[in-house]
Amino acid sequence: MAALGDPIGIDERTVLVAGQELDLVHGRPDVANALVHRTGETLVLVDTGVTEPFREALREAAGRVGPWSRVLLLTTHGHPDHVGNNDLADLLGVPAEHYVPAADLGQMRDPVAYWVRAFERVAGLGVLPAPPREAAEHIVSLFRPLRPFGATTRTYEERPPERIRIGSLRFGGWTFADGAVRVLRSQGHCAGHVIVHLRDSGVLHLSDEANGPCGPMPDADQLKIQSALGSAARLLEEGAAAVLTDGHTFALRRGPGAVSHLDRMLDQAAALHAAALALAGGPGPVRPDAFTEGCAEAATALGVTGANPNPLFTAMMAVNLLRELGLRPGSDAPGAPWSRPRP
Template sequence: MTETPLGTVVEIDDRTVLVTGQELDVAREQPDVGHALVHRAGDTLVLVDTGVTEAFRAALKGAVDRVGPWSRLLLLTTHGHTDHVGNNDLVDELAAERGVPAEHWVPARDLEQMAHPVAYWEHAFAGIAGVAPLPAPPSLSAKKIVSLFQPLHPFGATTRTYEERPLERLLLGPARMTGWSFADGAVRVLRSQGHTAGHVVVHLADTGLVHLGDEANGGCGAMPDADQLKLHTVLGAVATAAADGAVTTVTQAHDATVRRGADAVAHLDELLAQGVALQEAALDITAGHEPVAPERFVDDITRRLAEIGGGGPNPNPVFTGMMSVNLLAEIGLRPDRGQDDRPWSRPAQEDPAPVAGMPHGVALLPAAAAMVGWKLRGRDR
């Protein structure tokens, strides 16, 4: 994350500002806070994410009048991670204070982690138990990390999912994408789903800005629900649109730099190059060394990350371990017997065993009973 004090207001244009968050520091019990975008589209105030902590809430609330007068309120959540959704009920507070209508939209595929963040992080940490150093078992580590992100109010009175709206075909310059439009088309939400299963990016069509959220966190996603192909696809689409001139400005959630024109294209190309270099490094490290000891792979990839970059906004052994597991899976390796801390190797390429058709003889009796039960439950409809 670009170092700026929490709550710094970065002016982008006369109706758009970025309110900056902060980096994660577990030792100091400091949560990371994603940057939030504030924009006015006509008479609509658009908030993109709300961060977390009371201090950031106050800063965000103080920035809403920096972009001109408004009489409607629209909150768009890019994804469900705790550092982006903690103050989502701010939309209700502002609407009540100003007496204005409000909307809040979130990705449907991230609802589960928003409601149950400890379970989400426990799953993430379980994937690296024995691979990277965890300060405590996954369940305790998850509770510790989520405890930093308080108060946590991801849902408000007007919260609904994007997917409740009809899906639209949208153009981002030469790129064909899908998503949803708001504020008479001045604001568009584009499905990306790289950093998390539900992640979206926001296009302010009236100013030519794309806010990437956490899709620009590095060349390889770290979370278990990350999709490397989708992550690289959206970065490529935005880079193409920026080179075409359809996108003029690019911002992201853990870097306060506002990139324009050729600088934006170069930055996105660098992220894509990092993704390619990380996979090349993974192949080089594992070549001739199968089965691969995951803890040794983490040590090797950590050294390569120092050369390549692309380690994300909060580089630390835990996130590097999560990224390493994803890299191993991306090049086709799998843990032996399903345990992530076991050696990883490429699955055997064996033809499947022959499968018998309908059972005969004695085996017919349990099959017949199963069929009767299936029909009685009405499952054959």
């Protein structure tokens, strides 16, 4: 298994820099993978992880793919494990551009408030190590120093939207470097999420859309996650993409193996939704603690995994599944029963 900062070569001008898993017990943050790619004279960085050792690994990877005379940094979404070294783009001694999703600016400015909101949803399920604010402050503290913005940071949405055709599919998004780099809106894992396609290397980087079949975040959209996975499989089947990478799998997937991986996640999503429906199918209100326990058992039986699977992650996913099934909590009290509103 790759260690933090290990370069995983894709071709002579493209490197995946490996991150690391979350370890709450030992106070270690997770670090998302980053892509380092050169197209022409442009160094393209897709996400920057977090921690000083990872920053140095990015610098070393940038030296492997050169030469370059300008930098383009693309942030896939605003979670701390992806944005901690974003100021690096302005420190490389060449003209730089940096783009982030507008919908994620709030969480990048105030990550504690974002995670408080996430944790408040599971406060009554016995999975938090502390009250929501205290838990959020502790977890965000693991990602210090956190430098999500630089002098050149702008939002993608400041650029005119484009219709982008790749293979038989059409996407909304933005292109860079004369079309060699495509940023595609996906917005499943969180509100602003994008995925990146490197045309000349055939790399499709799903970032955290591939964290699992059902997202745990309060602004996640299960349908969009599954749509992104299905579109990725189509691009790989058609040969419009050849290499699949993501934010938390420390390896490359190619061709049929990548398609099988995506199909497996889509099958798991359908099976997990079916299990959730059975758990919530009774006539009375649903206790979220019992529902969460049932979802955890179903996920284990199905082999569902994601980035940093743990009871907290599972509880957050279960709450999203309740909402996807059309149920709503009876009150704002922690652990309040959920029920389906009558038409």
